[in-house]
Every structure is written in structure tokens, then in C-alpha cells.
Amino acid sequence: MRIEILDLLPATETGKGPVIAFSGMSGRAWAQWCGSEVPQVGALVDVEVDIPDEVTHWVTVDGPGAMVSGDPGAPVRIRGVVAGVDEDSVVAARVGADIVLLEFAAPANSVQPGHDDKPMVGDSIEFTAARIDVYPYSV
Template sequence: MRIQILDLSPSTTTGAAPAVAFSGACGRAWARWRGLEMPEVGDFADVEVDIPDEITSWAVADGPALVASGAPGAPVRIRGSVEAADEDSVLAVRVGADMLLVEVAGSGAFLLPGHAGKPRLGDSIEFTTPWIEVHPYSI
């Protein structure tokens, strides 16, 4: 995912990664920065987005792809379409031009009223996660 750094927030707890606010094709959000060098405000970076925690719920949702949060430490809302699902509760979710791998907590997390089992291929889903991490890379 190609992002532009909008703001920086230093680590507030020992061992925690600093946070960066970024904008990309699918919105604006805060994420923990996992690069060796800190970026500067205004920098562009190619990053892999990692969702470190399992998601515990999801909903079918209409609308464009989205990655959004309002403040450092705020949950991140993500909307995209399911491209693949395996029996290990891992989903490949397309968010704009990018693909995210999402692990879903236990089979019970998929059981919502009107839904039987996992999201199906092509479903547009939305979920929140406590945070995301971004890992910069060079092409």
C-alpha cells in the first residue's frame, strides 16, 4: 500500500512502536510504525499493512474500500471484499488495490444473525481492529 505520512506520535509506553498518521487511496488512519528508520511528515512509503490481532466480529457492508481511524490508539475500521477464505480462519480481504490477510477468532466469530459460517467469496465486509501495523519496504 502506498501511503503518505501526515503526523507522528512518539511511543507512549516502553517497547511500543511509535504511531504514524497516514493517508492512502482508501482513507486516513493511525498505525504503529515498524520500520527501522522513522519517516518524516510528508514522506511517501510503500508499506505492508498487518492486522496483529484476530478480528472477533464482522458485518456485511456496502460502500467503498476503507481504512480509517480518528486518533492514535483509536480502533481502525476496515472495509473490503473477501477474495479468499481458508479452513484456518484466515481471510484475504481486498481493500482497494491492496490485499490484507485477516485472521478471525474461532468459528463462533463468524456466526452472526442471518449468516451461516464464514464470509463468502465476494462479500463486502467491514470490521474494526484495535490497531494496525505498517511495515515499510522498498521495491
């Protein structure tokens, strides 16, 4: 995913990079930077998005892919179309032009009544992540 760095907040935990505000094709959000070098505000960077926590609650929705959050530390709302469902708990979701891998909670841990433990290919889903991590890479 290609993002533009909009703002930086200093690291709050030892060994962690800064929290960044970014914008991309799917919206504007905050994320934990997981690169060895601190990015510059205004830089365009290719990143892999990681959702570190299991998805326990999701809904079926209509609308374009989105990755948005408010203030730093606020949950991130993510909307995308399920592109693949693995035998284990991993789901690939297309958010705009990019793929994000998600781990869904086991059925016994699911907090959403009336849903299977995972969505099906083609479902347009929305969920909230407590935070996201971004890892820079070069293409």
C-alpha cells in the same frame, strides 16, 4: 500499500516505533510503525498492513474499500471485499487496490450470531480493529 505519513507521535512502549497518521487510497488512519527507521512527515512509503488481533465481529456492507480512524489510539474501521478464504482462519480482503490478510476467530469464539465463522469470497465486509501495524518495504 502506498501511504503518505501525515503525523508522528512518539513511541509509548519500549521497543516500539512511533504511532503514525497516514493517508492512502482507502482513507486516513493511525497505525503503529514497525520499521527500524522513523519515517519523515510527508514521506511516501510502501507498507504491509497487519491486523494483529483476530476479527470477532464483522458485517456485510456496500461501499468502497476503506481504512479510517479518528484520534490516535481510536479503533480503525476497515471495509473490503473478500478475495480469498483459507482452510484455516485466514481471509484475504481487498481494501481498495491492496490485499490485507485477516485472521478470523474460531466459530466457538465468534460473537456474531447468524454468521458463519468467516465471510465468503465476494462478500463486502466491514469490521473494526483495535489497532493496525504497518511494516515498510522497498519495491
